[in-house]
Amino acid sequence: MKRTTLFVLMTAAAGVLGGCAGMNQSASEGGNPFATASFQSILKNDFAPKGQAKLDRLVQTKQQYECSKYEYLGKPMPAEMSKKLESEAMAGIVYPKDGKFLGDWKAGLKIAEDGKGKQWSDNPDKPSGGNCLACHEMVKNDPSQGNIGPSLVDYGKLRGNSEAILKYTWGRIYDSAAYNACSWMPSFGAHHILTEQQMKDVMALLMDPKSPVNAN
Ligand code: HEC
Structure with missing residues (x-):
């Protein structure tokens, strides 16, 4: 959109x-x-x-x-309140239990493209999609992607994969409100939309030099 x-x-x-x-x-x-x-x-x-x-x-x-x-x-919103909401969201972030942030970027691409899940007509036993492409450009020169969020093309290439960037990116996906109290981005972890493994796969899509986000 x-x-x-x-x-x-x-x-x-x-x-x-x-x-x-x-x-x-x-x-x-x-x-x-x-x-x-x-x-x-x-x-x-x-x-x-x-x-x-x-x-x-x-x-x-x-x-x-x-x-x-x-x-x-x-x-x-008064700055004091947004700070409070952000720190509450931050305190709720659960980082990967095994300390590994990156999964399989190919699975991540499917999740980023998939807008299914959570509707009454969806099977609740099947994993939901992340629908990232509805809001973000992730693959260069594909006009079907949305622009509600910033372009994520070259994300890993531009940011690198330091511990700080991995933690920030995980936090954004888990609960974007930790960084922007009234973020429009869904809280994929906090609201149980994606599983830990799915978030790792989407992380790999953003970070892996071979994924279409970075290899373009
Ligand atoms: C409904 C729209 C929407 C969807 C769906 C969405 N995002 Fe976002 N995202 C945003 C917006 C808007 C921002 C900008 C920051 C803000 O408003 O908090 C953002 C910010 C980000 C950032 C931080 C960018 C930066 O420059 O630091 C990352 C990373 C990100 N999104 C990844 C994802 C991933 C991965 C998915 C899918 C699992 C996703 N987003 C799905 C709207 C969305």
């Missing part, structure tokens, strides 16, 4: 919110229209649990709650 499309979608969503009763009550909820009883009841009435998509998905995490509140208010 391209950045412009996302903004159009977000604007459309804000328009819908602006028209509902939740807005009037939002002041008493610290300005978050998603938290009002009326908005929550609209959600509960309009969504039905199906397959693995249960209604607990409507419950925002503290980070999602605070980020949508400031997004809605059109105000920057």
Whole structure:
């Protein structure tokens, strides 16, 4: 998805919110229209649990709650709060148990291309994809890739593979909110989207000199 499309979608969503009763009550909820009883009841009435998509998905995490509140208010989040959310996310990062960050880049490429998983119609016993290419350019000169996130072409070539870079990249994939409280990147580890092995494979895709990210 391209950045412009996302903004159009977000604007459309804000328009819908602006028209509902939740807005009037939002002041008493610290300005978050998603938290009002009326908005929550609209959600509960309009969504039905199906397959693995249960209604607990409507419950925002503290980070999602605070980020949508400031997004809605059109105000920057106070630095103290973003720092706190980032350090909480950082404390939750689980690094590879065997100390090895890199798996198989070929498996990583399939994961980066795969946008399946977590929907009610997906088999919950099958591993989910990472859908990295929906937001990032990872392979040079392929116009089908998205640009919501920065280009990752030549990632390993440009950054090297020091312990610090390996840890940073793992942390980004595990829970991007550790580096940017209101990051738009899914928290692949913290929200159990990818397994430890899958994250290692995607890491190898970014780092391996032979992967299409670096060999181009
Ligand atoms: C929904 C969009 C989205 C998806 C899907 C996504 N990312 Fe991101 N990613 C971003 C954004 C946006 C940033 C920029 C930083 C931020 O906003 O926090 C980013 C930043 C990064 C960074 C840090 C880049 C830097 O210059 O330091 C890495 C590495 C990364 N993403 C890897 C991945 C990998 C690997 C996947 C798939 C497993 C993935 N991303 C999936 C949106 C996404």
